[in-house]
Amino acid sequence: MTDTPAAAPAGGPRRGRARGSYAKTEARRQEILAAAFEVFSTSGYRAGSLKDVADKVGLTQAGLLHHFPSKEALLEAVLTLRDEESMIRLSTAEAKGLDLLRGLVELTCYNTTIPGLVSLYCVLSAESTDPEHPAHAYFQRRYDWVRGTIVEAFTEVGRQGHLRTGVAPMAAARQLIALMDGLQVQWLLDNASVDMPGEVVAFLEAITTEKFQPASGPA
Amino acid sequence: MTDTPAAAPAGGPRRGRARGSYAKTEARRQEILAAAFEVFSTSGYRAGSLKDVADKVGLTQAGLLHHFPSKEALLEAVLTLRDEESMIRLSTAEAKGLDLLRGLVELTCYNTTIPGLVSLYCVLSAESTDPEHPAHAYFQRRYDWVRGTIVEAFTEVGRQGHLRTGVAPMAAARQLIALMDGLQVQWLLDNASVDMPGEVVAFLEAITTEKFQPASGPA
DNA sequence: GTCTATATGGCGATAGAC
DNA sequence: GTCTATCGCCATATAGAC
Numbered sequence: 001m002t003d004t005p006a007a008a009p010a011g012g013p014r015r016g017r018a019r020g021s022y023a024k025t026e027a028r029r030q031e032i033l034a035a036a037f038e039v040f041s042t043s044g045y046r047a048g049s050l051k052d053v054a055d056k057v058g059l060t061q062a063g064l065l066h067h068f069p070s071k072e073a074l075l076e077a078v079l080t081l082r083d084e085e086s087m088i089r090l091s092t093a094e095a096k097g098l099d100l101l102r103g104l105v106e107l108t109c110y111n112t113t114i115p116g117l118v119s120l121y122c123v124l125s126a127e128s129t130d131p132e133h134p135a136h137a138y139f140q141r142r143y144d145w146v147r148g149t150i151v152e153a154f155t156e157v158g159r160q161g162h163l164r165t166g167v168a169p170m171a172a173a174r175q176l177i178a179l180m181d182g183l184q185v186q187w188l189l190d191n192a193s194v195d196m197p198g199e200v201v202a203f204l205e206a207i208t209t210e211k212f213q214p215a216s217g218p219a
Numbered sequence: 220m221t222d223t224p225a226a227a228p229a230g231g232p233r234r235g236r237a238r239g240s241y242a243k244t245e246a247r248r249q250e251i252l253a254a255a256f257e258v259f260s261t262s263g264y265r266a267g268s269l270k271d272v273a274d275k276v277g278l279t280q281a282g283l284l285h286h287f288p289s290k291e292a293l294l295e296a297v298l299t300l301r302d303e304e305s306m307i308r309l310s311t312a313e314a315k316g317l318d319l320l321r322g323l324v325e326l327t328c329y330n331t332t333i334p335g336l337v338s339l340y341c342v343l344s345a346e347s348t349d350p351e352h353p354a355h356a357y358f359q360r361r362y363d364w365v366r367g368t369i370v371e372a373f374t375e376v377g378r379q380g381h382l383r384t385g386v387a388p389m390a391a392a393r394q395l396i397a398l399m400d401g402l403q404v405q406w407l408l409d410n411a412s413v414d415m416p417g418e419v420v421a422f423l424e425a426i427t428t429e430k431f432q433p434a435s436g437p438a
Numbered sequence: 439g440t441c442t443a444t445a446t447g448g449c450g451a452t453a454g455a456c
Numbered sequence: 457g458t459c460t461a462t463c464g465c466c467a468t469a470t471a472g473a474c
Contacts (some may be wrong), residue, residue: 025439042349047265049467061468063440071468119348126345129338129407130261140408164425171421174405174413181404182397188348189359194393202390206383206425244457268449280450282458290450 029067031057036078041120044127045075045135072134079124079138082117097156100149101204105212108180108197115191118184125181147173157208167207179203248286250276255297260339263346264294264354291353298343298357301336316375319368320423324431327399327416334410337403344400366392376427386426398422 035056039048050071054064068074089110095103111118128135154169163172180200187194201212254275258267269290273283287293308329314322330337347354373388382391399419406413420431 028439044263044265044346046263047346050469051467059439060441062442062470065469066439069469122345122348125404125408126341127263127266129341129404136408143405143408167425168421171418174402175398175418175422178399178401178405178418179394179397181401182399183393183401185344185348185400186362186393186397189344189355189362199390199394199397202387203394206386247457269451270448278457279459281452281460284451285457288451 025067028057032059032064032067032074033078033081036074037082037120038116040075040078040124041116042123044123045071045133046127050074075134076138078120079135082120083142097153097160098162098210100153101157101208102212104150104176104180105197105200105204108183108200111184112187112196115188119188122181122184122188143177146177150176157210162209164207164209172207175207176200176203244286247276251278251283251286251293252297252300255293256301256339257335259294259297259343260335261342263342264290264352265346269293294353295357297339298354301339302361316372316379317381317429319372320376320427321431323369323395323399324416324419324423327402327419330403331406331415334407338407341400341403341407362396365396369395376429381428383426383428391426394426395419395422 032053036048036053038056039052042048043052050064051061053074054061057064068077090100090103090107124135125139127133128139130136150173151169154163154167154172157163158167158169163169180196183194183196183199187196204210204212251272255267255272257275258271261267262271269283270280272293273280276283287296309319309322309326343354344358346352347358349355369392370388373382373386373391376382377386377388382388399415402413402415402418406415423429423431
């Protein structure tokens with residue numbers, strides 16, 4: 001880790017001596033992360049193997065371990081990467097209250113296009129329920145953060161009088177998260193027959209006094 | 220399978236020559252099923268090993284395979300057994316409509332006392348999302364059956380005018396199942412801070428006009 | 439940076455003794 | 457009914473050549 005560049009030259013070659021080897025290594029890392037993501041998504045962490053990942057990028061298993069010191073380190077890198085991407089999607093948008101909830105509906109729509117990512121989190125979050133699992137702490141932290149964010153949103157919605165009477169922000173947050181998680185399992189088992197965004201919208205409209213139809217309807 | 224008795228002499232020895240070996244074998248099978256249940260619960264099917272199971276009952280791995288021909292057969296036996304037990308708990312009670320929904324609240328309370336079983340279904344349902352998983356068809360069938368049962372209940376509740384306006388039985392069923400599934404993950408990650416029955420009750424009271432407090436409140 | 443080779447160990451399953 | 461022994465395979469990780 002000591003002398004690897006923090007990021008690839010994303011905006012284009014840095015002009016001058018581009019030190020091609022660095023860029024190539026970083027590109028390789030990205031390839032590996034993408035492959036690992038796919039493998040962990042469909043098989044989970046424990047059942048997914050380094051060889052599966054290596055094969056996908058045309059490396060041997062030993063060659064792969066040159067880029068990541070261990071399987072566990074690879075998992076951590078995958079989780080960190082997807083987290084950064086999703087934080088950019090959701091939280092950096094600085095959405096609050098109703099806007100954040102609408103953002104969640106959009107996120108659900110988006111999830112519909114990436115079964116791999118949905119699968120990754122379904123399988124890993126269930127697997128990591130075991131305190132011995134390498135991602136256990138990660139998921140505890142993640143759920144805390146997500147719940148906190150959504151509790152804030154519901155609290156704000158309540159302050160503006162858009163929450164139906166008797167609905168507690170904390171309970172609403174837990175239920176919304178559970179609903180989204182649970183829908184994913186049903187959806188992964190049978191994509192065609194489950195309208196995830198539709199169900200989330202229905203739930204939100206049941207506990208608030210607002211409308212949540214996504215911009216482009218289910219047409 | 221050809222000459223194994225269908226069931227153990229549950230009510231007591233059958234009087235006369237009890238053919239002790241049969242009873243002993245059947246008892247062994249039950250022990251094995253209980254152990255397999257524990258192992259699959261915490262590690263999932265793919266990561267849980269026959270040796271783990273064998274160790275728990277003081278057998279070698281080979282000895283275990285005398286009772287079940289393969290790992291897959293063992294999984295199937297575990298699932299079938301738990302299914303029979305849960306059908307007895309829920310459906311044999313002939314509950315309909317509101318009673319069935321109240322039964323689900325009770326079931327959630329009960330689940331709170333058996334993290335092992337909850338873990339089994341969380342991990343396996345996520346794992347089995349992969350079409351190649353040996354339990355894939357099982358879970359598709361299971362969700363179909365559960366959903367059908369709950370849709371019926373909500374339909375009946377609607378007929379009696381206890382469903383809030385705008386709530387569709389099908390959507391309500393999907394959401395309720397998703398909620399229950401999703402809550403389990405949060406609960407398994409941090410038992411203490413999640414009141415599963417409370418959240419289920421809150422949801423049911425949000426979409427119906429009935430009260431659902433379980434008999435013995437959360438006092 | 440990637441390879442081959444290897445160490446080390448777990449897996450599910452089978453054969454056959456007792 | 458349970459064991460030991462073994463097969464064949466796959467796993468993660470390391471050593472060292474190129």
